[in-house]
Amino acid sequence: MLRDRPQCDQPAPGTGDLAGRGQQLRACPLHGAVPRRHALLITQDALGLPFQPELGGSGEGMLTCCLVIEELTRVCYNTSYLLVMTWQPFYAISHAGTAEQKERFLPPLIRGEIKFSTANTEPEAGSDMAALKTRARPVPGGYRISGSKVFASNAAAADYFVTFANTDPSAGGKGITAFIVDANADGVTVDAPEDKIGGRAIPSCAVTFDDVEENRLGAEGQGFVTAATCFTKVRPLVGARAVGQRLHPTRRQRRARRDRPPAPRNHRRE
The missing domain is CATH 1.10.540.10 (Acyl-CoA dehydrogenase/oxidase, N-terminal domain)
Structure with missing residues (x-):
């Protein structure tokens, strides 16, 4: 510990x-x-x-x-x-x-x-969960989701996504539901990694869900x-x-100060 x-x-x-x-x-x-x-x-x-x-x-x-x-x-x-x-x-x-x-x-x-990625940010809504445009519609046996996400960290290596979609647009934040999506399911597209300034070893990608069948995570309307x-x-x-x-x-600065030679003293002219 x-x-x-x-x-x-x-x-x-x-x-x-x-x-x-x-x-x-x-x-x-x-x-x-x-x-x-x-x-x-x-x-x-x-x-x-x-x-x-x-x-x-x-x-x-x-x-x-x-x-x-x-x-x-x-x-x-x-x-x-x-x-x-x-x-x-x-x-x-x-x-x-x-x-x-x-x-x-x-x-x-x-x-x-297995590896996961969390896909919540959207091109228009940003990270405002109450304004998500991605839609999930109920179908027999589950849901189908359609929409786009951006900056999904580790998306290129993920086996599954935790994502969020709107099941009731009229309900605002209470209409958001969480889902688990198989990254290899039909309709899932992961774009090339973004050319980021930092954190470049962990790929961040745009992800598109095109009528993808998915598993609900939690109760409907509890995604927020x-x-x-x-x-x-x-x-x-x-x-x-x-x-x-x-x-x-x-730490590097302290080590550099410790290891560098002492600066010469200034001598006054007699």
Whole structure:
């Protein structure tokens, strides 16, 4: 367990090996680096940190998860980014999923056998969940979804999407429903990764759903609550990532000041 906040130049207890190996991945090629980072997280049993023990996880709390994210970010932003993107759909499924959905998706997610992407941002609505244009219409046996999403992190490597669609446009936020979509289903199109400024090793893509059959996640009309719960859980992790980014240059600056030769003194002329 990670209970003590680390000093600036010291890794948090129990994270030294994980952070050290993460540093080796900083020079990875861009989009091809996802499997290597994913393999590192599997080896270190990091994927299952917040998952319940009965699902095969470690059952760690938010403090531990934040410290791990902070330490990883100090040496490799993209590795911590991938870990947060793995945990984000976990929070959604653990909040709204049925017992069958949790048993089907969460243990393989912990073992690294499947990958998820969360697709919520839209070209016109942005991240305003109440204004989503993607529509889901009920059909016998389920729903069919049509619409477009952008900036879906890890979409190019995902096996499934957690996404959100409007089942009742007249109800505003209460008409939003969450779904799990198979990335290989007919009608799913994942565009080429965006040419981003940062976080380039984790591909962000536009995704189009064209009359795709999907599984509902949670009750109809409860998607806004599911999204809010999920994103609230993720916010401390994003904050920890920011702290890790700040500490990395600070550590380098302190080391540079320590190692550089002393500046010559200014001598007054007699």
